[in-house]
Amino acid sequence: MGIVLTKDPVVEGEILVDGASLRYYDSMDSRGERNPIVLVHGTTGSTAVHYGYLFPMLATRQRVVSVDLGQPAGELTIDSFRRQVEAVIDHVLAGQKVTLVGYSLGAVVAATVAADRPEIIENLVLVAGWAKTDSQQLLRNSVWNALYESGNKDALAQFTVFCAFGNPFVGARTLDELAPAIKAVNVTEFGAAQMQVNRDIDIVDRLDKITANTLVIGCEFDQMVPKRHSKDLFGAIENARYTEIPSGHAVVFERPAELHKQIDNFAADPHRHPAGTIIPTVKP
Amino acid sequence: MTTHTPLLIIGTGFAGLGLAMKLKRQGDNDFIIIERSDDVGGTWRDNRYPGAACDVPSHLYSYSFKLKSDWSRVFAPATEIWEYMRWCAQDEGLMPHIHFNTNMLDAAWDETSKLWRVQTSQGEYTANVVVTAMGHLADEKYPAIEGIESFTGEKFHSARWDHSAQLDGKRIAVVGSGASALQIIPEMAKIASQLIVFQRSAPYVIPRPDRAYTEAEKRRFARDPESMEALRSDLFWGMEYNYAQRRGIPKSIAEAYTMANGHREAQVSDPEVMKKVTPDYEIGCKRVLISDVYYPAMQSANVYIEASALERIEGNSLISQDGNAFEVDAVVFATGFEAIEPPFAPHIHGRNGLTLSDYWSTGMQALDSTTVAGFPNLFIMNGPNTGLGHNSVLYVVESQIDYIVGGLAYMKERSATVLEPRPESETDYVDEMIDRAAGTVWLTGGCKNWYVDYRTNRLTVTWPDFAYAFRDSNGEFVPEHYATA
Numbered sequence: 116m117g118i119v120l121t122k123d124p125v126v127e128g129e130i131l132v133d134g135a136s137l138r139y140y141d142s143m144d145s146r147g148e149r150n151p152i153v154l155v156h157g158t159t160g161s162t163a164v165h166y167g168y169l170f171p172m173l174a175t176r177q178r179v180v181s182v183d184l185g186q187p188a189g190e191l192t193i194d195s196f197r198r199q200v201e202a203v204i205d206h207v208l209a210g211q212k213v214t215l216v217g218y219s220l221g222a223v224v225a226a227t228v229a230a231d232r233p234e235i236i237e238n239l240v241l242v243a244g245w246a247k248t249d250s251q252q253l254l255r256n257s258v259w260n261a262l263y264e265s266g267n268k269d270a271l272a273q274f275t276v277f278c279a280f281g282n283p284f285v286g287a288r289t290l291d292e293l294a295p296a297i298k299a300v301n302v303t304e305f306g307a308a309q310m311q312v313n314r315d316i317d318i319v320d321r322l323d324k325i326t327a328n329t330l331v332i333g334c335e336f337d338q339m340v341p342k343r344h345s346k347d348l349f350g351a352i353e354n355a356r357y358t359e360i361p362s363g364h365a366v367v368f369e370r371p372a373e374l375h376k377q378i379d380n381f382a383a384d385p386h387r388h389p390a391g392t393i394i395p396t397v398k399p
Numbered sequence: 400m401t402t403h404t405p406l407l408i409i410g411t412g413f414a415g416l417g418l419a420m421k422l423k424r425q426g427d428n429d430f431i432i433i434e435r436s437d438d439v440g441g442t443w444r445d446n447r448y449p450g451a452a453c454d455v456p457s458h459l460y461s462y463s464f465k466l467k468s469d470w471s472r473v474f475a476p477a478t479e480i481w482e483y484m485r486w487c488a489q490d491e492g493l494m495p496h497i498h499f500n501t502n503m504l505d506a507a508w509d510e511t512s513k514l515w516r517v518q519t520s521q522g523e524y525t526a527n528v529v530v531t532a533m534g535h536l537a538d539e540k541y542p543a544i545e546g547i548e549s550f551t552g553e554k555f556h557s558a559r560w561d562h563s564a565q566l567d568g569k570r571i572a573v574v575g576s577g578a579s580a581l582q583i584i585p586e587m588a589k590i591a592s593q594l595i596v597f598q599r600s601a602p603y604v605i606p607r608p609d610r611a612y613t614e615a616e617k618r619r620f621a622r623d624p625e626s627m628e629a630l631r632s633d634l635f636w637g638m639e640y641n642y643a644q645r646r647g648i649p650k651s652i653a654e655a656y657t658m659a660n661g662h663r664e665a666q667v668s669d670p671e672v673m674k675k676v677t678p679d680y681e682i683g684c685k686r687v688l689i690s691d692v693y694y695p696a697m698q699s700a701n702v703y704i705e706a707s708a709l710e711r712i713e714g715n716s717l718i719s720q721d722g723n724a725f726e727v728d729a730v731v732f733a734t735g736f737e738a739i740e741p742p743f744a745p746h747i748h749g750r751n752g753l754t755l756s757d758y759w760s761t762g763m764q765a766l767d768s769t770t771v772a773g774f775p776n777l778f779i780m781n782g783p784n785t786g787l788g789h790n791s792v793l794y795v796v797e798s799q800i801d802y803i804v805g806g807l808a809y810m811k812e813r814s815a816t817v818l819e820p821r822p823e824s825e826t827d828y829v830d831e832m833i834d835r836a837a838g839t840v841w842l843t844g845g846c847k848n849w850y851v852d853y854r855t856n857r858l859t860v861t862w863p864d865f866a867y868a869f870r871d872s873n874g875e876f877v878p879e880h881y882a883t884a
Contacts, residue, residue, distance in 0.1 A: 119649045122838060168640075171648040175838075283629070361632055372639035376867045397867065398463065398628060399635035399794055 120162070121171040132202040133195060134188025138162075139203045140170065144178035149382055150214045150237055154181040155200055157219025157243075158313060159306035165218055168371040173379060180207050184224075186305045191312055196224040201232060214238035214382050215327070218367060219340060220309060223316055226348070229329075230321035238385045239327035239352075240378055243334050243364050245344035246351060248316045255339065256314055263307055272300035281336030281363025296368070322351040328385035329355040332366075332377055335396075339364040358394035373397065400522055406430035406807070407517060407526035409503050409743075412441020413793055414780035415532035416484060417462055418800045420491045424464075425804070431526075432493070433519060435502035439488045442536045443481040446579070448560040448731075449586035451477035454578060454689055455791045458627060459634040462487070463797060466627050468620035474609045507748040508775060513816045515776065527816070530803060531743060532780040535792075535860065538742040540735050542574070545711040552715055553729035557583060558736070566729055568592050572717050574709050575733035576602050581688050583733055585696035593701050595717070595725045599708040600685075600846065601678045603659040607689040635866075638790040642865045644683045645789060647840050655682045666694035675706040684844025686788050738786070738849050738860045739763075749774035762852035763859040764832075766825040766880055767873045769802055775819040778803045783859050784832050786850065788841075790866040798874040805876030815883035824880040836863035 126141040140162055144151075152173055156165035162181040173179045182203045187195045204213060215236050217225025222244025229236040245252070255278060262271040276297050277285065285293065329352045333345030342359060349357040358377055362370040376397065380387070388394050406422075408415045411434040419432055438444055453460050457475040461467055465487050471479060488494055502520040506529060509516050517524040539556040541547075547554075553564040557579040571591040573584055576598040587594050612620075620627045643651035659682060667673045676697060697704060707721035718724045741763070744756035750773045758773065763783035765771050770778055780803075785795050810818050836842060836858040841850050850861040862869050 122647045122649065167650050168643060168648070171650070172643055172646065175646060283633070287633075361629065370636050372642065372865060372867070373636045376865070376871075380871065397632075399459070399631055399867075 120167070121174050123174075125174075128207070130202060130206050132185070132187070132199045135185035135195070135199065137185045137199055137203060138183040139207060140179075140181045140183075141207055142170075142174040142179045144174065146177060149177045150212050151178040151180055151208055152214045152216055152378075152382055153200070153204055153208070154179065155196075155215070155217040155221035155225050156181075156184065157217075157221045158309045159302055160218075160221070165221075165367050169367065169375055169378070172371075172375050173382075176379060177382065180204075180213075184221075186308065191308050193223060193227055193312060193316060193318065196220075196312075197227040197231060200224055200228050204228075204232075204235065211235070212237040214240065214385075216240040216242070216378060217244060218242040219244065219364065220313060223318060226325065226352075227318055227321060229327045230318070230324040233324065233326040236325075236327045238382065239325065239329040240332065240381060241329065241345070241348055242332045242374065243337055243340050243345065243366060244331075244348060245316065245340050246319050246322060246347055248314055249344075251341065252339070253314060256310060259310060260307075263302060263310075268302075271302065272297045275300045278339050279363060279365040280369060281334070281361075281365075282338070283336060283361075284363055284365075284369050319351070322348070323353070325352050326354060328390075330377065330381045330385075331355050331357045332374070333357065333359045334364055334366050335359050335361045337362075337364040354390045356388045356390060356392040356394055359396050361396065401525055402431070402522070403514075403525045404429065404431040405527045406530070407515065407524055407528070408432040408530045408532055409517075410434065410441060410532035410534060410537075410780075411439035411484075411488065411497060412443070412532060412534045412537070413462075413484065414534065414796050414799070415441075415530070416488055416493060417793075417796055418530060418532065418780070418803060419493050419496060420462070420465065420487065421800050421804055422807075423491055423493065423496075427807075428496075430496060431524070432497045433501040433503060433517075433521075433524070434497055434499050435520075437499050438485070439493075439497065440481045440484045441534050442558070443477055443484060445537075445558045446560075447477050447481070447562075448557045448579065448583055450582035451579075452582060453477070453480060454686075455638070456634050457483075458630050459638070459791045460793055462793065463631065465491075466620075466624060468624070468627060469617045470612060472609055472611050474607065503743070503746065505746045505748070507752070508750060508777075510750065513776075528776045528778070528807065528810070528818075530778045530780060531747070531782075533741070533743050535738050535781050535786055536736040538737045539732075540737045541732060542709070542734050544709060547712050549714050550712050550730060552727065555731065557731060557733040564729065566590055569728040570726065571595070572597060572709075572725065572727045572730045573733055574730060575735065576600065577733065577735055578686060578688055579735070580733035581690050581693050583731060584702075585690070585692040587731070588696040588699045588702050591701060593703070593727075594699075595727060596697070596702065596704045597709040597717070597719060598675070598704055598706050600680070601676045601706070602685060603655075603678050603682050603687045604690055604693055605655075605658045605662050605687055607691050609691075635790065635794070639865055639867060641687075641789045644687075645840050645863075647681075647683075647838060647843065652682060655687065659687065663694065666691075667698065669698050672698050672704065675704045680846035681840055681844035683788070683840040684846035685848045735849060739852055741782070747774065747777070749777070760854075762855045762857045764825065764829045766820040766828050767802065767877065768828075768862070768869075769799055769873065770806075770820040770825075770881075772820045772822040772825045775817050778806065784862050785869075786861040787866055788850070788861055794866050795862060795869050798870040801874050802876050806881075809876055809878055809881075810883070813883055817884040819882050819884075821880055821882055832863060833857065839863050 222241040333342035707719040747755040
């Protein structure tokens with residue numbers, strides 16, 4: 116049942132929120148210098164899928180908690196996910212300030228949590244997130260949905276990889292090399308429900324309630340959530356700084372080590388760059 | 400006669416040349432570089448054995464501040480890397496600064512004059528500041544083999560290849576199974592009548608995605624240098640990804656096994672060979688090597704793998720630990736380098752005459768991997784915890800260059816004659832190294848590797864983290880770690 120994330124044992128738990136059974140993971144680190152990191156995955160993801168690399172590597176330096184979002188009994192909205200993340204934080208990290216990290220849809224969720232609970236979300240990292248769904252996203256979402264409804268799983272998987280990975284990444288690989296990524300695409304009913312939630316995102320009015328030290332990370336070659344959305348978040352959140360990674364939307368697979376650097380640097384010292392800074396991309 | 404210079408750099412490998420380039424570019428001409436050989440290039444001047452190449456793609460294994468658009472291949476051969484270094488030295492005007500055939504014999508801190516007195520094969524130098532840039536892989540390591548002197552055929556170390564030796568059609572032995580051996584064996588298999596490989600432990604080997612660059616690509620790189628930077632970035636972060644294997648992350652270890660085992664199974668059909676080339680330790684504990692021609696060579700009809708260390712030599716007979724004897728005409732020792740105990744350390748005397756090797760008798764250590772308490776005005780490049788098993792070591796070298804340039808500027812700014820690391824800062828740094836290294840595969844993987852000090856079981860050669868973390872930690876000089884006078 117469990118997944119093996121790190122060499123050391125990771126505590127797994129479950130809680131019930133709005134009828135949804137949520138699984139969470141906790142590296143239970145007692146080194147207390149940094150705020151614990153809480154990870155929120157993206158659409159059709161999970162801790163294992165989206166944070167299989169980041170969770171254990173971040174956990175080499177500090178405590179990491181991750182949430183597997185669940186399907187509630189009633190209607191699914193962005194606030195269902197917001198309540199789930201808040202419930203896990205309250206359950207696992209009661210009384211502690213946290214560094215909340217969200218990726219893609221998880222970034223949208225994380226932003227709503229930070230707006231709702233500014234007293235506990237001291238630091239916030241939004242990776243490839245957005246505030247309001249635009250026409251480009253809606254067109255992609257509609258094509259995705261048509262493929263999903265058609266039952267053509269192969270086409271859906273190819274379309275997903277085509278959109279998720281950056282064009283330089285895809286273009287530099289043979290179809291054989293991309294086959295495992297295509298094969299790994301697996302859409303559940305819950306995943307499809309998340310795609311519906313993605314159509315109606317509009318959290319613009321909440322962003323000015325975010326007080327957390329915020330790092331916004333845009334992905335240069337993102338075709339799913341183009342980086343202009345990250346720039347919008349950078350503009351809208353008062354205490355935000357911005358950086359870019361030369362990757363597609365699937366940065367957790369394309370450039371996980373670079374993403375690790377950005378998150379780990381920020382978690383270690385959120386004030387290193389003042390609000391409003393564009394942090395230059397690393398040139399190795 | 401004594402030659403005085405404000406700054407003496409020892410060595411003209413990637414470290415020494417890179418530092419000199421950075422100084423020169425900022426208008427600092429007050430330095431001398433001494434070089435024991437008659438040309439620049441360090442390990443790439445020395446290691447020109449057949450098949451020699453770098454395991455890091457050339458567009459990454461080159462200076463970020465001196466890009467080369469016309470690399471012939473993804474993994475350029477060693478001679479091309481050497482040519483690149485010669486070009487750097489010429490093009491950047493470094494040649495007049497280099498004193499060739501000048502071997503450092505001894506360097507001692509003179510407390511009275513606040514200078515380093517450096518004895519060389521060409522006389523004495525004095526310098527306010529000394530930078531040792533002598534490399535991890537500079538001094539070859541010969542195993543202590545009983546009877547080695549009784550061997551009358553050709554015998555040499557891979558780093559001292561005798562290009563005049565006639566090896567065609569001979570019976571050749573290659574001793575070793577590390578990075579050099581892996582490149583030499585396929586070349587020797589082509590020309591030997593019989594090739595015996597003495598292999599103490601089998602390496603993990605993964606595919607080597609090499610190819611030639613087209614003329615069009617080279618011209619694109621030249622016309623659009625940003626495309627070279629983008630490629631560097633892809634290569635760097637792609638290699639950086641693999642650090643998770645060294646940390647023993649289960650998912651990454653599984654990926655590494657899939658790749659290495661898949662490569663071996665795809666290339667090895669002979670069950671006897673398969674048994675011998677299958678490693679018996681955790682992947683990553685020794686360097687994971689790259690080759691597409693190694694396994695095919697190991698299965699050639701003229702190649703025999705002796706899966707046992709070479710124990711002794713009697714005349715032209717090589718006898719393994721397992722007791723098997725092989726008559727050969729030539730022996731190549733691909734037995735690596737002295738990395739744990741740098742050969743220069745006994746010749747560096749700090750305060751009160753203490754040698755660096757005495758100070759390091761329980762293992763190498765330095766503040767920020769670069770300076771040593773009790774050894775004022777001395778910077779060490781490629782010293783303690785600077786090696787990388789998973790990425791380009793030039794990234795570390797460039798970080799050290801920035802650190803040293805910062806340290807020199809700090810001294811100038813304060814008109815300091817003495818810059819000395821605070822012992823407590825060094826101790827903190829060593830503790831941090833121990834902390835970072837805990838749980839890495841080098842310490843837990845059940846193998847003998849050249850990264851861990853045999854005396855204390857402390858990881859002293861390799862940097863125990865992502866490469867990027869080296870620059871985060873040591874890419875800038877930290878004045879608070881130092882006392883000045």
